[in-house]
Amino acid sequence: MQSISGDEAQFLLNQWQSQTAWTLGDAGFAKNSPEDFGIARRIRTPAGCPARRGATHRTASANVPRGEAPRRITHMKPTPKRRPGESPFNAAILVANFYLLYTAHSIAGFKALSSRGAVPMAITAIMVVTSAIMLRQTCRKGSGTTQTLRHDILPAAVLMTTAMVGACAVALRRLGFLPTSVVFLLVMIRFLSRRSWSFCLAVSVGTVILI
Known part of the structure; x- marks a missing residue:
């Protein structure tokens, strides 16, 4: 609380x-302009009122004894947690990209910038x-998340959809x-909706006919 008045x-x-009205107005969230309500974009400091750079400075330094510099209050961002399977997945992507780089190099080597393999090698x-x-960023994340690989990363719906796409x-x-x-469509609608086979078959055939 700030001991100010007048x-x-x-x-x-x-x-x-x-500040609040014009921020919402500039972002497009307000239906009307703040000018319609007489809200100015800049508020002039009245006579006799000291200019203030921030309301938090007074609160932070209100109880500081004389002769001591007020301590600056900093807000620390929470460290993101590493999700299950995130490190092996990124490691697999790195290995795959190294293989693609090797494949691009086998096209024509790196003899000149105008060679056939120059652009593929640069991209890979x-x-x-x-x-x-x-x-590297994933390995620097903290551990201790409550998520699990089975329920949050690869639930049954994801595994089933992936298997069906591969089979198709x-x-x-x-x-x-x-x-x-x-x-x-028949298998996926049945798996996700748990409806009867006749209903799933009708929806599947009707969808294919419409397409």
Whole structure:
């Protein structure tokens, strides 16, 4: 709490109202402009009221004894937690990018900037550097999260969808687009909605017909 009153308190109130209203107005969240309500963009300091740079400075230094410098209050950002499987995933991406870099180098080597493999090598080199930075940042994160790999990262819905997409990619050439799409939609709708097979079949066939 701040022990202020009179013109100084009114100045702080008007300043807060102006900053809040114009911030929302400039961001596009307000239907009307603050000018429609007589709110000025800048609030002039009234005569006899000392200019204030921030309301927190008075609170922080109100109880500081004379002769001592007030301590600056800093807000520490919470350290992000490393999610389950995040480090192995980033490590796998780094290894895959190294393999892509090796493959790009095998095209024509790095004999000249105009060679066939120059552009692929440059792109894959950037991928290696960025994936290494991501892995380093992930390893620096703190541990102790309450999330689990089974429930938060790879739940049953994600695993089932991934397996069905892979199965459809394999069966697409043998069965064709229409049968594969019907089977995919039938199994996924049944798995996610738990409705009857007849309902899932009707929705699957109707969706494919509409497409």
